[in-house]
Amino acid sequence: MESAASKSAQLTANAAEALPAGALEAKLELAEKEGRQLRVKLGLDPTAPDIHLGHSVVLTKLREFQDQGHRVVLIVGDYTARVGDPSGRSETRPVLTTEEIVANAASYEAQAGRILDQDPERYELRYNSEWLDMSMADLLTLVRTTTVAQLLEREDFANRYRSGAPISILELLYPLMQGYDSVAIASDVEIGGTDQTFNLLLGRDIQRHYGMAEQAVMTMPILTGIDGVEKMSKTKGNEIAIEASADEMFGRTMRLPDEAMAGWFDLLAIPSPPDVTGPRDTKVALSKAIVTRFHDAAAADRAEAQFVSQFVEHEIPEEVDTFRFEASGGSIHLPMVLAEAFGISRSEARRLVEQGGVKVDGDAVDSCDLDVSAELLSGAVVQIGRRRFKRFEPNR
RNA sequence: GGCGGGAUGUCCGAGUGGUUAAAGGAGACGGGCUGUAAACCCGUUGGCUCUGCCUACGCAGGUUCGAAUCCUGCUCCCGCCA
Numbered sequence: 001m002e003s004a005a006s007k008s009a010q011l012t013a014n015a016a017e018a019l020p021a022g023a024l025e026a027k028l029e030l031a032e033k034e035g036r037q038l039r040v041k042l043g044l045d046p047t048a049p050d051i052h053l054g055h056s057v058v059l060t061k062l063r064e065f066q067d068q069g070h071r072v073v074l075i076v077g078d079y080t081a082r083v084g085d086p087s088g089r090s091e092t093r094p095v096l097t098t099e100e101i102v103a104n105a106a107s108y109e110a111q112a113g114r115i116l117d118q119d120p121e122r123y124e125l126r127y128n129s130e131w132l133d134m135s136m137a138d139l140l141t142l143v144r145t146t147t148v149a150q151l152l153e154r155e156d157f158a159n160r161y162r163s164g165a166p167i168s169i170l171e172l173l174y175p176l177m178q179g180y181d182s183v184a185i186a187s188d189v190e191i192g193g194t195d196q197t198f199n200l201l202l203g204r205d206i207q208r209h210y211g212m213a214e215q216a217v218m219t220m221p222i223l224t225g226i227d228g229v230e231k232m233s234k235t236k237g238n239e240i241a242i243e244a245s246a247d248e249m250f251g252r253t254m255r256l257p258d259e260a261m262a263g264w265f266d267l268l269a270i271p272s273p274p275d276v277t278g279p280r281d282t283k284v285a286l287s288k289a290i291v292t293r294f295h296d297a298a299a300a301d302r303a304e305a306q307f308v309s310q311f312v313e314h315e316i317p318e319e320v321d322t323f324r325f326e327a328s329g330g331s332i333h334l335p336m337v338l339a340e341a342f343g344i345s346r347s348e349a350r351r352l353v354e355q356g357g358v359k360v361d362g363d364a365v366d367s368c369d370l371d372v373s374a375e376l377l378s379g380a381v382v383q384i385g386r387r388r389f390k391r392f393e394p395n396r
Numbered sequence: 397g398g399c400g401g402g403a404u405g406u407c408c409g410a411g412u413g414g415u416u417a418a419a420g421g422a423g424a425c426g427g428g429c430u431g432u433a434a435a436c437c438c439g440u441u442g443g444c445u446c447u448g449c450c451u452a453c454g455c456a457g458g459u460u461c462g463a464a465u466c467c468u469g470c471u472c473c474c475g476c477c478a
Binding site: 164165166226228236237251252253254255256257258259278279280281283284307310311312344345346347348350351352354355356357358384385386387 | 423424425426427430431432433434435439440441442443444446473474475476
């Protein structure tokens with residue numbers, strides 16, 4: 001039997017922090033002694049419908065807990081989403097409608113299932129509206145646990161307060177609500193990104209006020225987006241969704257700046273290839289590993305081949321969507337048909353032609369020829385830039 | 397309750413009567429280059445029936461030959477003092 005110490009060491013291997021020191025190990029020991037599972041909590045913020053690689057870091061960590069026999073309690077923050085987590089933000093989040101939240105939550109659960117073990121013995125899903133839709137009296141009890149000074153210790157609040165930027169009461173309430181989630185589900189461990197450290201630790205205080213054992217806290221480093229700088233997030237458009245196609249996953253990973261690769265290997269728990277290879281090959285290996293994880297090895301090979309053909313050798317891809325155009329007249333006004341085919345405005349189409357960005361069967365269109373013959377387009381592959389293709393077929 | 401600040405294009409943010417479709421930055425897109433959908437360089441970035449026209453600087457009016465810029469009212473947001 002493995003010791004609690006070694007299990008703890010294993011779990012914290014690529015974590016940022018495990019707080020307070022020794023707490024996780026103590027929890028593991030306790031669980032073993034009492035012969036029970038640990039309840040490991042993760043709060044999900046259903047403000048965007050897609051799970052991306054950033055979420056996968058934490059979810060994969062939860063999976064490790066499951067593989068050691070523990071129980072993951074996923075909390076869909078359907079109620080807290082009405083408040084908006086201010087973590088790391090300089091402004092108040094927009095509030096979602098109930099319908100959006102419900103739809104996002106459903107999609108979240110389905111996607112989380114790709115990483116987590118959904119065996120009911122080891123998996124529990126809860127919505128925090130279940131307990132946060134509380135009476136005023138209960139809210140007052142909750143609010144009594146914490147002071148404004150405590151909340152203002154949090155870096156983003158402190159910064160905003162100092163600079164005279166607005167802080168809404170709603171936002172101050174968020175950490176309290178999240179902490180109450182820990183009370184409601186009696187969590188033993190809570191996991192989150194390093195930007196959650198304050199909230200996770202406050203959860204301990206709140207549990208204590210309610211006379212409960214305090215949770216251990218584990219934070220995971222934040223995965224950068226494909227820009228290699230900012231936190232991966234849908235809003236910034238630098239994410240790789242775990243539902244993305246193999247080609248998209250591969251290509252987007254190839255966009256990652258070389259310097260950011262090491263962090264990705266570490267956080268995504270992908271073994272680094274031998275360092276005899278150059279950065280290009282390293283990045284290819286990373287891309288293939290990611291595609292393999294969410295699709296399979298064959299898909300990774302195909303994605304690589306596709307990438308090489310399209311972006312290295314600049315070939316027209318084999319499979320191109322067909323666009324049917326009206327070829328009744330003899331000549332076609334290019335901006336019009338491009339706008340229709342690619343969903344851009346005619347002005348934009350005109351600009352693209354002027355910049356030499358439009359190719360028909362590989363040849364750039366002359367900017368003087370805004371009207372072309374229908375025959376030229378018939379059966380041709382029209383290309384905008386390096387990434388957008390459509391096969392034109394006359395509509396007859 | 398009092399005082400003050402603010403609302404500009406996808407975002408941030410200049411601009412206080414006239415070459416302003418609106419500086420600058422970010423983002424995005426196109427081209428070049430490249431191991432790369434990286435970096436770097438160049439360019440573009442409201443729409444259209446495109447040597448011109450239309451729409452746009454919170455909303456509604458007004459002044460003016462002419463307003464994002466001045467005036468009036470309204471809506472919303474924020475800070476400070478009490």
